[in-house]
Amino acid sequence: MADVGTAVGTVTADPASAFLAGGTTQVDLLRIYVEQPRRLVDINDLPLRDIEELPNRGLRIGALARMNEVAEHPSVIDRSPLVSQALLLGASPQLRNMASIGGNLLQRTRCTYFRDVSTACNKRTPGTGCAAMDGVNRGHAVLGTSDQCIATHPSDLAVALVALDADVIAEGQRGRRSIPVHEFFLPPEDTPDIEHPLDHGELIVDVEVPPAPDGSTSLYLKVRDRESYEFALASVAVALRVEGGMVVEVRLALGGVATVPWRARRAERMLTGQPATTENFAAAAREELAPAVARGMNGFKIELACRTIVRALETVAPDGAR
Ligand SMILES: Cc1cc2nc3c(=O)[nH]c(=O)nc-3n(C[C@H](O)[C@H](O)[C@H](O)COP(=O)(O)OP(=O)(O)OC[C@H]3O[C@@H](n4cnc5c(N)ncnc54)[C@H](O)[C@@H]3O)c2cc1C
Ligand code: SF4
Structure with a gap:
């Protein structure tokens, strides 16, 4: 796919399709049968890889920029060292060369039960229960939990973006919109399978990161x-x-x-x-x-x-x- 409109239209039209960026989450989940899209729409040729300085000393980071290229970009190190540090402390160098910013925000939980289709998991299969509640839950969450799900959100980048009040810019059939990052990640409550407010086929195009407070x-x-x-x-x-x-x-x-x-x-x-x-x-x-x-x-x-x-x-x- 070479343009955003076609990519959005293609995935929107087919409920059984999904975007493919670096594939470091998506391909894993296919291999273990947690996700089974009928069609993957490769978005890697879309022009969403730029890192731009904004007049307010903030940054606009393309959704397809790779974790490493963002972390090592001079403007990011200068204007948003928190973002650079969070990215460099995630995954491995090889993964960071493949993994994109949009994919990082939409990666799925590392809860072992979510990744094992033989176990009960309300996030993977709503209504089946939660094997982690009384299972091996050393890595699980203590804040924002519900009686449906206690899985932690795995992204480091997202934590830095929440501290900086960033915005996620998305484009879908309804046009382009800006979603404050603190509204982007949804707590599990009664619907742990719904993790973000994007429509099916809505594409993250950029993330806008305001500067940290002056003098901080x-x-x-x-x-x-x-x-x-x-x-x-x-x-x-x-x-x-x-x-x-x-x-x-x-x-x-x-x-x-x-x-x-x-x-x-x-x-x-x-x-x-x-x-x-x-x-x-x-x-x-x-x-x-x-x-x-x-x-x-x-x-x-x-x-x-x-x-x-x-x-x-x-x-x-x-x-x-x-
Ligand atoms: C072994 C391992 C260790 C890791 N360690 C860490 C860690 O310590 N910290 C950390 O933060 N992360 C970690 N990660 C996660 C890694 O950062 C993510 O897998 C990666 O960022 C996902 O990006 P991707 O481009 O590969 O996404 P993909 O795998 O291509 O896609 C992931 C999901 O996002 C969707 N998607 C991708 N791009 C877009 C877009 N622009 N708009 C809408 N939907 C989109 C896809 O459809 C899919 O559902 C680790 C991953 C692995 C495998
Ligand atoms: S904690 Fe959430 S993701 Fe893990 S098994 Fe329970 S419902 Fe599934």
């Missing part, structure tokens, strides 16, 4: 079982601006612990206007995790998330923290 320092911190080629147990995207020892502005988002890339608004509210101290960072982290629900093996994530938040904030605070 940012960091993506990822904690995992091994140092590379592993998904997050807990991750934190932070942008912090401190003046005279006081928090003027803070953006905080969590990965690895929630069903969606999680904007930590409770912690942000608690920290803003307060002294940038380790004690306040820890109190804000506890406040954010207060609604967490542990299930069987994943209780350790509550403490881990708190510690990861504190460490991230201490790292970007001007003189560490007092």
